Amino acid sequence: MHGYIGRMLFVDLGERSSRVETLDEGYARSFIGGRGLGARLLWDLAPTGMDPLAPEAPLIFATGPLTGTKAPTSGRFSLTGRSPLTRTVLDTNCGGSLGVRLKSAGYDGLVITGSADQITTLHVDAQGVRFESALDIAGLEVAAATAALDGGSRAASVAVIGSAGERGVLLATIMVDGKRALGRGGMGAVMGSKNLKAIVVHGTGERPGVARPEDLDFFLYEVKKQLAANPVTSTALPAFGTAMLVGVLGKRGLMPAMNYRESAGEYVDALCGERLADEFLVRRGGCWGCPIQCGRQTKTAHGVGHGPEYETIWALGPNLGISDLSAVIELNYLCNDLGLDTISVGGTLAAAIELAQEGLLDSAEARCVGDPPAVARAIRAMAAREGAFGDLASRGSRALAESCGRSEAAMQVKGLELPAYDPRGMQGQGLGYATSNRGGCHLRGNMVGFEVLGTPKLVDRAATGGKAGLLIVAQHLGAALDSLSLCKFSSFALSEEYYARLYSAVTGFDLSGQDLLLAGERIWNLERLYNIREGFTAADDTLPTRLLSEPNDEGAVVDLAPMLAEYYRFRGWGADGVPASRKLDQLGLAGLEGDS
Amino acid sequence: MYEQFRDIGRDIYLAGLISSHGGNMSVRVGDRILITRRGSMMGRLGPGDIVETALDRDDSEVALASTEIIVHRAIYAATNGLAIVHTHSPNTILRSMIDDEIVPIESEGSYLLRKAPVFSVAQTAGSKDVADAVSAGLKGYKVVCLRGHGPFAIGTVLEEAFQWISSLEMSCTILNLADQVGRPLKEFREHGDEYGKW
Numbered sequence A: 001m002h003g004y005i006g007r008m009l010f011v012d013l014g015e016r017s018s019r020v021e022t023l024d025e026g027y028a029r030s031f032i033g034g035r036g037l038g039a040r041l042l043w044d045l046a047p048t049g050m051d052p053l054a055p056e057a058p059l060i061f062a063t064g065p066l067t068g069t070k071a072p073t074s075g076r077f078s079l080t081g082r083s084p085l086t087r088t089v090l091d092t093n094c095g096g097s098l099g100v101r102l103k104s105a106g107y108d109g110l111v112i113t114g115s116a117d118q119i120t121t122l123h124v125d126a127q128g129v130r131f132e133s134a135l136d137i138a139g140l141e142v143a144a145a146t147a148a149l150d151g152g153s154r155a156a157s158v159a160v161i162g163s164a165g166e167r168g169v170l171l172a173t174i175m176v177d178g179k180r181a182l183g184r185g186g187m188g189a190v191m192g193s194k195n196l197k198a199i200v201v202h203g204t205g206e207r208p209g210v211a212r213p214e215d216l217d218f219f220l221y222e223v224k225k226q227l228a229a230n231p232v233t234s235t236a237l238p239a240f241g242t243a244m245l246v247g248v249l250g251k252r253g254l255m256p257a258m259n260y261r262e263s264a265g266e267y268v269d270a271l272c273g274e275r276l277a278d279e280f281l282v283r284r285g286g287c288w289g290c291p292i293q294c295g296r297q298t299k300t301a302h303g304v305g306h307g308p309e310y311e312t313i314w315a316l317g318p319n320l321g322i323s324d325l326s327a328v329i330e331l332n333y334l335c336n337d338l339g340l341d342t343i344s345v346g347g348t349l350a351a352a353i354e355l356a357q358e359g360l361l362d363s364a365e366a367r368c369v370g371d372p373p374a375v376a377r378a379i380r381a382m383a384a385r386e387g388a389f390g391d392l393a394s395r396g397s398r399a400l401a402e403s404c405g406r407s408e409a410a411m412q413v414k415g416l417e418l419p420a421y422d423p424r425g426m427q428g429q430g431l432g433y434a435t436s437n438r439g440g441c442h443l444r445g446n447m448v449g450f451e452v453l454g455t456p457k458l459v460d461r462a463a464t465g466g467k468a469g470l471l472i473v474a475q476h477l478g479a480a481l482d483s484l485s486l487c488k489f490s491s492f493a494l495s496e497e498y499y500a501r502l503y504s505a506v507t508g509f510d511l512s513g514q515d516l517l518l519a520g521e522r523i524w525n526l527e528r529l530y531n532i533r534e535g536f537t538a539a540d541d542t543l544p545t546r547l548l549s550e551p552n553d554e555g556a557v558v559d560l561a562p563m564l565a566e567y568y569r570f571r572g573w574g575a576d577g578v579p580a581s582r583k584l585d586q587l588g589l590a591g592l593e594g595d596s
Numbered sequence B: 001m002y003e004q005f006r007d008i009g010r011d012i013y014l015a016g017l018i019s020s021h022g023g024n025m026s027v028r029v030g031d032r033i034l035i036t037r038r039g040s041m042m043g044r045l046g047p048g049d050i051v052e053t054a055l056d057r058d059d060s061e062v063a064l065a066s067t068e069i070i071v072h073r074a075i076y077a078a079t080n081g082l083a084i085v086h087t088h089s090p091n092t093i094l095r096s097m098i099d100d101e102i103v104p105i106e107s108e109g110s111y112l113l114r115k116a117p118v119f120s121v122a123q124t125a126g127s128k129d130v131a132d133a134v135s136a137g138l139k140g141y142k143v144v145c146l147r148g149h150g151p152f153a154i155g156t157v158l159e160e161a162f163q164w165i166s167s168l169e170m171s172c173t174i175l176n177l178a179d180q181v182g183r184p185l186k187e188f189r190e191h192g193d194e195y196g197k198w
Helices: A025-031 A034-045 A098-104 A142-150 A187-193 A213-229 A231-250 A265-271 A273-280 A310-316 A325-338 A342-357 A372-384 A387-393 A397-403 A427-435 A448-453 A467-484 A488-492 A496-507 A513-533 A545-549 A560-571 A581-587 B002-014 B069-078 B090-096 B107-112 B128-137 B158-181 B192-197
Strands: A007-012 A017-022 A059-062 A077-082 A089-094 A109-113 A120-125 A128-133 A156-160 A174-176 A180-182 A196-202 A281-285 A295-300 A303-306 B024-029 B032-036 B050-054 B083-086 B116-119 B143-146 B150-155
Touching: A007 A128, A017 A128, A025 A034, A025 A513, A034 A059, A034 A077, A034 A089, A034 A109, A034 A467, A034 A513, A059 A098, A059 A187, A077 A098, A077 A187, A089 A180, A089 A513, A098 A156, A098 A196, A109 A196, A142 A156, A142 A196, A142 A325, A174 A187, A187 A196, A213 A231, A213 A496, A231 A265, A231 A273, A231 A295, A231 A310, A231 A448, A231 A488, A231 B069, A265 A273, A265 A325, A273 A281, A273 A295, A273 A325, A295 A325, A303 A325, A310 A325, A310 A342, A325 A342, A325 A372, A342 A372, A342 A387, A342 A397, A372 A387, A387 A397, A427 A448, A427 A467, A427 A560, A448 A467, A448 A488, A467 A488, A467 A496, A467 A513, A467 A560, A496 A513, A513 A581, B002 B024, B002 B032, B002 B158, B024 B069, B024 B158, B032 B069, B069 B083, B069 B128, B069 B150, B083 B158, B090 B143, B090 B150, B090 B158, B107 B158, B116 B128, B128 B143, B143 B158, B150 B158
Parallel strands: A007 A109, A120 A196, B116 B143
Antiparallel strands: A007 A017, A059 A077, A059 A109, A077 A089, A120 A128, A156 A174, A156 A196, A174 A180, A281 A295, A295 A303, B024 B032, B024 B083, B032 B050, B083 B150, B143 B150
């Protein structure tokens, strides 16, 4: 097969064994790779009711057919498993070079199960795997552990957890190459539960074969032309990173503050991407093979590091009442080094602040509003699960708020803390949060293109009619991109017809844009079936009460019910949110519902 | 200001000088630019379709601005224009694929424009090559044309830039009709064969 290696590596940490299996071509064609392949393997491998932190819980690292090719933004891969934070299916997509190295080492994917009897580093190369003791790096944070493992080598890619992951913090990330995060849903805790401190992948640098190189060259010419002409991909993201959204959203009342109790307009000038570029940027950077270069290496008076992204600026800035950009950057460095998801950390602390202000939480760590040193202390307590607050907050905002008897204070969906788009001003985004298969997330079908940036076309962000149909397409395209695996930022300039042509040229499997979206729909429905199998229902497709009942500055709340009813109907699901048999037949998923 | 954008945009669309989502316009106001939103419909512009961004540097609003923002900035840097109109005028585009410079043969075009240069650039939308060529051309002419893409014009206000675009389209329509007729034309101007020297 072109584009694919055709080999999957399976590792059992408990048995200290590994085996290579041939990639199922049917799975590759139906689920593409990356996130889609991960969803299918999770369905097959994970027993119903599996504890996400149990040894049998799989960590499925999967590349896509475009990973490592000349396609722009193709240095990506996916990690799929069951989230210990949300208990949903969880895929998380990452840049850096690990995916490229895994493929050039001779594997389309790496599936890890079992639990090592002592903390371990897993080395992967073309010859197979090596299990090495990680006792010498146990307890080290991300930067130190990464440096100890890669030794400055550019031939290896390193995925590590910090102390948060080792301690089972449910907000823990896996950090790749010291600067890219498998960020959401607590997969760092899953890695920690397996006594797996790090994965080091030694690749050869060889590119995968291409079925139709001449076609690919022409399609790449057209793709690069589009990326170069689009101001988002050619100018705004390279110049300001995702922090460009501070201005774009903040000026339009779409960036919330203080746990969604306020609007963050007053924070824009202090925290905008322009300031980040002028005063803190050291150099731009990007993932392997990416012309957009949205990554930021930054410096403050106290250090150098990577970030922040827009979501982080918001989560550790306006969400906590902080307008000092230097302090926000340093809090970002701290989270990166401890191995913590900045969005969930910010969301959890924002809930803690609100609960403390209401007298429902008696904790010194929660009295940190607008106080960066106090926020840093609270973050360290969470990472260490130190004291009553640290232990409770390490389980996320939902657990924290429920323990205080006021679950509404947690701005989350299905247990995942919400990101930085206030859906009261973007109705479609609200529907996206409610229906995301991994919980409150903007990356499963981001409506910012339709509702703010005008990509591909601008629609009325205050309207509810028609949003379900647009969101469904966005969710399918997102699933397809995560499976190819390409960066979603490319979709600000490109549509499915470009991606389908790239896929066809690389693999030799002819695929239309419609076929690609159909594969995305298949993946989305399979993820939905997994969640249903694990007990999720339509009642979980909702939003925090605040967004449904407390108006924003424009007097709007999310009018979720009619959008959700349309969404189910347009998807061919029942009113109970369960995919109908006819839909599953159409998607080639017939029979799976019987397992759910 | 919004009303000017709305009215000129509507006129441009009704004149058939753009497709549904083609073309763009901007106005320089001091150190700022007001420019049409990327993907907006010039025939039905709303207040949200006018984006304000910096004249000489990128800011976050550039994410919403017309793809041609780089060209508009270069034009303002190189000329004294205060307004820019860019369209995809069909007869002008056709003529630009025949001639290396467009020299009107009828009265209005000869009087107002005399000549419009044509520039050929491989990447015709939003590139630095386009910005360099068009801004250099507009130092000496009111309107210039990108081969296969369309004209850019400058003015003190949007209406003036629109006028040059409209006149050029009329001139190109006549040139194309003359080609179709294929008959010798009688010269009525003094120095009629010298407009190409302009």
